[in-house]
Amino acid sequence: PVVRGSPGAPRGPHGPIHPTHTIRVRPLTCSEVRRGDRRVVHSLGGGTVHVSTTSVLGPDATFGFSAVFDAGDSQEAVFEGSGMRQLVELAMDGFSCTVFAFGQTGSGKTYTLMGPLGQGETHAASPALLGLMQRSFACLLEQSRSRGSDLALSASYLEIYNEQIRDLLSPGPPCTLPLRWSKTRGFYVENQLSVDFESLEAIASLLLQGSQRRRTSAHALNRHSSRSHALLTIHIRIHCTTPAGHGGSPPGPWPTGYSRGCGQGAVCHCWDPSESPPRAPRYPGRRCCKVWRKKSMPCSWKTSPCASSWVCPGCP
Numbered sequence: 001p002v003v004r005g006s007p008g009a010p011r012g013p014h015g016p017i018h019p020t021h022t023i024r025v026r027p028l029t030c031s032e033v034r035r036g037d038r039r040v041v042h043s044l045g046g047g048t049v050h051v052s053t054t055s056v057l058g059p060d061a062t063f064g065f066s067a068v069f070d071a072g073d074s075q076e077a078v079f080e081g082s083g084m085r086q087l088v089e090l091a092m093d094g095f096s097c098t099v100f101a102f103g104q105t106g107s108g109k110t111y112t113l114m115g116p117l118g119q120g121e122t123h124a125a126s127p128a129l130l131g132l133m134q135r136s137f138a139c140l141l142e143q144s145r146s147r148g149s150d151l152a153l154s155a156s157y158l159e160i161y162n163e164q165i166r167d168l169l170s171p172g173p174p175c176t177l178p179l180r181w182s183k184t185r186g187f188y189v190e191n192q193l194s195v196d197f198e199s200l201e202a203i204a205s206l207l208l209q210g211s212q213r214r215r216t217s218a219h220a221l222n223r224h225s226s227r228s229h230a231l232l233t234i235h236i237r238i239h240c241t242t243p244a245g246h247g248g249s250p251p252g253p254w255p256t257g258y259s260r261g262c263g264q265g266a267v268c269h270c271w272d273p274s275e276s277p278p279r280a281p282r283y284p285g286r287r288c289c290k291v292w293r294k295k296s297m298p299c300s301w302k303t304s305p306c307a308s309s310w311v312c313p314g315c316p
């Protein structure tokens with residue numbers, strides 16, 4: 001069923017951001033066709049799917065989703081129709097965004113996210129088969145170029161297997177990392193590697209490297225079944241600079257991690273340097289820098305009257 005956002009849903013530039021739930025019906029695999037299996041899930045259009053069951057399992061049922069992709073739909077159609085592009089734009093605006101694939105073994109989660117790369121392929125897939133991940137990397141770098149943003153990008157990749165967390169990017173034999181919690185950071189994985197990247201080739205190679213280290217095995221429903229949950233995180237830091245004669249930095253000391261000021265028309269993003277990785281900036285996309293007060297901030301900030309809402313002299 002479609003899940004609507006709660007009244008307290010976070011707000012984006014165009015109003016509240018609601019989670020979207022899309023479903024993809026995968027085609028029958030060769031072995032299913034050979035076995036004489038038949039499709040029981042069909043798209044009815046308008047975001048609904050019909051599931052025909054046998055009388056043993058109960059009556060037929062219809063479910064509604066934000067979007068439905070049928071067996072013949074391409075990887076590109078799924079990317080364009082599932083809201084992924086908008087999600088990348090929101091991430092660029094400073095929001096934390098998550099894409100979560102859920103389904104029983106063999107239902108097509110890995111294929112949708114990574115294309116044939118997830119099926120143990122070691123060479124680059126045909127561009128038409130690239131999954132949501134590779135397409136969002138391309139979209140992110142494209143967006144960054146078109147906005148003229150000065151981005152610092154890094155990636156971390158881990159898997160959870162048998163309740164143990166393993167870093168998929170750190171070299172050497174796999175070792176288990178501890179899950180910690182702190183007041184400032186919430187839950188985090190200690191000593192997780194975060195690797196900087198600047199190009200599509202670099203992040204594609206990190207994805208390939210990490211995916212090859214994942215635990216997979218064959219079983220009756222899937223020849224390359226992922227045995228773990230995997231989590232790839234892209235951290236985006238956006239720097240803004242002060243053009244000469246415009247704006248300026250508020251009085252220091254100015255902690256590392258905060259944007260250093262904004263010029264006229266510049267879009268500023270501030271984040272809390274004690275958060276690693278940083279959560280979404282509190283005031284993304286504003287023309288003026290705003291910082292929020294924290295105990296960890298230097299005294300001059302806590303006592304300054306404009307500490308919680310600083311307006312650049314050059315901004316309207």
Ligand SMILES: Nc1ncnc2c1ncn2[C@@H]1O[C@H](COP(=O)(O)OP(=O)(O)OP(=O)(O)O)[C@@H](O)[C@H]1O
Pocket residue numbers: 025026027029071103104105106107108109110111112118119222223224225226227
């Ligand atoms: N849309 C699709 N078009 C063509 N083949 C697909 C599609 N979706 C999945 N498949 C094929 O179905 C099989 C199972 O897919 P996949 O490995 O992605 O499932 P999964 O949900 O990730 O399974 P697991 O949880 O076991 O890892 C694979 O052989 C894959 O190539």
